[in-house]
Amino acid sequence: MPVVEEARAKVNLALHVVGRRPDGYHDLDMLVAFAGIGDTVTLTPGDADRFVIDGPMAGDLRADGDNLVLRALRGFRELDGRTDPLAIGLVKRLPVASGIGGGSADAAATLRGLCRLYGRSLDDPAITALALSLGADVPMCLDGRPARVAGVGERIAPTAGKLAFGLLLVNPRVGVSTPAVFRALGRRDNPPLPALPAFGTGTDLAAFLAAGTRNDLEPPAKAIAPAIADVLAALADLPGVRLARMSGSGATCFGLFDDEADARMAGARLAADHPGWWVEPTEGRF
Numbered sequence: 001m002p003v004v005e006e007a008r009a010k011v012n013l014a015l016h017v018v019g020r021r022p023d024g025y026h027d028l029d030m031l032v033a034f035a036g037i038g039d040t041v042t043l044t045p046g047d048a049d050r051f052v053i054d055g056p057m058a059g060d061l062r063a064d065g066d067n068l069v070l071r072a073l074r075g076f077r078e079l080d081g082r083t084d085p086l087a088i089g090l091v092k093r094l095p096v097a098s099g100i101g102g103g104s105a106d107a108a109a110t111l112r113g114l115c116r117l118y119g120r121s122l123d124d125p126a127i128t129a130l131a132l133s134l135g136a137d138v139p140m141c142l143d144g145r146p147a148r149v150a151g152v153g154e155r156i157a158p159t160a161g162k163l164a165f166g167l168l169l170v171n172p173r174v175g176v177s178t179p180a181v182f183r184a185l186g187r188r189d190n191p192p193l194p195a196l197p198a199f200g201t202g203t204d205l206a207a208f209l210a211a212g213t214r215n216d217l218e219p220p221a222k223a224i225a226p227a228i229a230d231v232l233a234a235l236a237d238l239p240g241v242r243l244a245r246m247s248g249s250g251a252t253c254f255g256l257f258d259d260e261a262d263a264r265m266a267g268a269r270l271a272a273d274h275p276g277w278w279v280e281p282t283e284g285r286f
């Protein structure tokens, strides 16, 4: 029986860079939500190992050993010892290198699927350590719940996830390298997030985000990819938008709306005006 796992896009609702560690990585303080859209990973026990990528973004990614799906498989086999042949399918819908953690979500979905297939607990510290070794975003994608996330991504405090809102994800079809954005940062010791109040609605959350939080990677990312500023300006102009911000290290930006219907309406308008952009209305929870 195939095991199917969704690899949902992660959206950094806020991202404060609060320090730099001796190993060069940055300490972050973030609010993270997951979108209703993502890639899909399917694991099917078979008679030989196979890895096939399809979907609208398949052309931007090679199915070689560097792919995070295969790196996750190799890491899992090293710690688990099982080498049963597997056919793995990846449906790639999220733009590559776009700040919504597509590769991290794929790695996490692969680990979730392998744990399900072979009856291992996701809470196993060896799995947690493997996830972090694959990328800073992989542990939160493995958990899959909205959260406040600190450290480089290993300190995860899930939220209730009761606030629903509309999200419009927009990418100008420019790939941005995460290390390049961190290198181009000005200040690396910014203030952490303010204390989180109890929010009644997604609209309250948007007001809090707009007033007291930032994505500190936005200025360096805009300097590297000026199209990000165009996307943010276009999002800020849409009817019903409560917040327009970049996710992760870019270039994907999001508009936050009261509900998915508002995001869909705004998305149709934006897609008509910018046929070259990737425009995806969806829902988020926090």
Ligand SMILES: C[C@](O)(CO)[C@H](O)COP(=O)(O)OP(=O)(O)OC[C@H]1O[C@@H](n2ccc(N)nc2=O)[C@H](O)[C@@H]1O
Pocket: 012, 015, 024, 025, 026, 027, 028, 099, 101, 104, 134, 135, 136, 137, 138, 151, 152, 153, 178, 179, 182, 248, 249
């Ligand atoms: C920007 C975020 O997407 C926010 O969620 C993540 O912090 C990045 O997560 P990721 O893509 O899984 O990152 P990794 O693959 O672990 O790291 C890529 C590179 O980004 C830089 N990096 C990443 C995370 C971090 N906290 N500090 C860093 O300085 C490092 O140069 C690292 O070599």
Ligand SMILES: Nc1ncnc2c1ncn2[C@@H]1O[C@H](COP(=O)(O)OP(=O)(O)OP(=O)(O)O)[C@@H](O)[C@H]1O
Pocket: 061, 066, 067, 068, 069, 095, 096, 097, 098, 099, 100, 101, 102, 103, 104, 106, 107, 137, 176, 178, 248, 249, 250
């Ligand atoms: N399955 C995969 N999907 C996407 N990228 C992958 C995958 N495997 C390896 N990669 C490589 O990982 C790099 C980062 O890709 P990804 O799409 O995860 O970036 P991102 O969305 O910017 O991530 P983050 O938000 O975590 O910084 C790309 O350069 C890509 O070549």
